[in-house]
Amino acid sequence: MMRTIREVIILLIFVLPLCGKDRPNILFIPVDDLNTWVGHLGGHPQALTPNIDRLAKRGVSFTQAYCNAPLCNPSRVSLFTGLLPSNTGVYGNGEMMRVKVPDAVTLMQYLRSEGGYSVQGGGKTFHGSASYDPKSWDFYNMPRRERHAGERDAHLPDDAWAPWGPIDVDESELFDVKNVDWAISELGKDHEKPFFIACGFTKPHMPWNAPRKYFDMHPIEDVILPTTLDNDREDLPYWGEKFAIEVHDVSGARNFARHGEDHEMVLKHKQWPRAVQSYLATISYIDTHVGRLLDALEESPYADNTYIVLWGDHGWHLGEKQHWRKHALWEVTTQTTLVIAGPEGVAKGELCDRPVSLIDLYPTVLEISGLPMREGLDGVSLAPLLEDPGHEWNRPVQMTFGYENHAVRTDRWRYIRYNDGGEELYDHNEDPNEWTNLAGNPEYSSVIKRLKQSLPKTNRK
Numbered sequence: 001m002m003r004t005i006r007e008v009i010i011l012l013i014f015v016l017p018l019c020g021k022d023r024p025n026i027l028f029i030p031v032d033d034l035n036t037w038v039g040h041l042g043g044h045p046q047a048l049t050p051n052i053d054r055l056a057k058r059g060v061s062f063t064q065a066y067c068n069a070p071l072c073n074p075s076r077v078s079l080f081t082g083l084l085p086s087n088t089g090v091y092g093n094g095e096m097m098r099v100k101v102p103d104a105v106t107l108m109q110y111l112r113s114e115g116g117y118s119v120q121g122g123g124k125t126f127h128g129s130a131s132y133d134p135k136s137w138d139f140y141n142m143p144r145r146e147r148h149a150g151e152r153d154a155h156l157p158d159d160a161w162a163p164w165g166p167i168d169v170d171e172s173e174l175f176d177v178k179n180v181d182w183a184i185s186e187l188g189k190d191h192e193k194p195f196f197i198a199c200g201f202t203k204p205h206m207p208w209n210a211p212r213k214y215f216d217m218h219p220i221e222d223v224i225l226p227t228t229l230d231n232d233r234e235d236l237p238y239w240g241e242k243f244a245i246e247v248h249d250v251s252g253a254r255n256f257a258r259h260g261e262d263h264e265m266v267l268k269h270k271q272w273p274r275a276v277q278s279y280l281a282t283i284s285y286i287d288t289h290v291g292r293l294l295d296a297l298e299e300s301p302y303a304d305n306t307y308i309v310l311w312g313d314h315g316w317h318l319g320e321k322q323h324w325r326k327h328a329l330w331e332v333t334t335q336t337t338l339v340i341a342g343p344e345g346v347a348k349g350e351l352c353d354r355p356v357s358l359i360d361l362y363p364t365v366l367e368i369s370g371l372p373m374r375e376g377l378d379g380v381s382l383a384p385l386l387e388d389p390g391h392e393w394n395r396p397v398q399m400t401f402g403y404e405n406h407a408v409r410t411d412r413w414r415y416i417r418y419n420d421g422g423e424e425l426y427d428h429n430e431d432p433n434e435w436t437n438l439a440g441n442p443e444y445s446s447v448i449k450r451l452k453q454s455l456p457k458t459n460r461k
């Protein structure tokens with residue numbers, strides 16, 4: 001491989017002295033479908049996540065972290081390739097990374113080939129079978145998955161949409177727990193090389209079935225429902241409304257898999273409090289096992305030279321805009337939890353309010369590992385914000401759901417533009433719930449004109 005002179009100089013001065021064991025280890029913790037319902041972020045006032053909060057006390061937690069796409073596969077492919085969905089052409093769950101971007105060099109691939117890392121993954125990292133991408137991993141752990149039916153409310157008819165409820169099962173039998181057991185065993189071993197371990201949680205993805213004790217932590221009679229506005233959807237353009245009421249797999253810009261009106265079903269069967277309780281319980285369950293992982297790292301020889309990166313792959317609605325699940329471009333569908341802690345260059349116990357994106361994780365990991373920056377990545381390293389969370393930052397975040405549907409988020413505004421020209425604009429200084437779409441108001445045409453410049457310039461089919 002040809003290198004530029006600059007790369008060779010960087011290699012000689014900065015990289016070679018760091019080779020081998022001197023590089024820090026990385027513990028990556030992807031959490032599926034986790035919005036901001038964690039204690040210290042306050043996405044829900046009753047979230048109980050003492051362990052994710054304890055991680056935040058050791059590092060920097062981002063109060064405005066956004067996904068690249070509000071769906072598992074495009075979000076993860078984008079994060080791991082460092083390329084926005086508009087550049088991968090992966091928009092839905094049906095498209096394969098190695099078909100759409102066969103030459104992509106994933107973060108893990110780069111750490112293996114350029115950083116001398118031992119790279120292992122387990123549980124849910126990529127979406128589905130893409131987890132086994134052989135170029136990305138030295139080893140992949142996939143525990144056996146058992147189905148555990150949750151207890152449904154007694155009055156519910158069989159056909160009611162209600163994939164939630166407590167389970168009575170030994171926790172050690174659960175997929176995520178078995179996967180954490182594996183990661184803990186890895187942290188207990190001697191490692192010749194610096195390691196990157198991704199321990200990916202499949203919950204709180206539906207179904208929201210967690211052991212009963214986590215439901216008991218969130219008594220249903222006390223559950224607070226999200227704040228909503230009854231006629232919130234009246235000012236949405238065509239695609240906003242479509243995304244609110246239907247479930248879309250937007251592979252190749254096609255739309256299918258109509259699931260009906262989730263919110264109507266929830267109200268009809270009086271399931272809203274139960275659903276909120278179940279999501280809170282499933283998050284608390286995950287948090288407990290994040291805590292086991294953190295304990296194991298703290299007790300290991302790697303406690304002082306390992307960075308921890310915990311992230312959710314997108315947000316999740318529980319009735320806001322009378323919408324459920326993800327699959328849309330609003331604040332609640334796209335905002336997620338991102339916490340980074342580490343031995344050096346990371347502030348302790350600070351919240352960072354700058355808008356950042358999961359696209360930034362690839363370059364961030366390269367920088368904290370002391371590796372040369374890879375060219376062609378769509379994100380930028382967050383290292384300046386890790387050191388100083390108040391550091392100046394003026395980088396609009398881009399999000400994409402389906403072909404040519406994008407959102408741009410700055411510290412104040414969210415601008416959404418759909419492929420038919422439909423638009424939404426929300427002013428977060430005045431309207432944190434995104435209740436009032438300002439896009440049709442001529443007073444804001446200059447704001448829209450400015451935000452439009454930050455839309456992705458390419459739209460790969």
Ligand SMILES: [Ca+2]
Nearest residue numbers: 232233435436
């Ligand atoms: Ca509205």
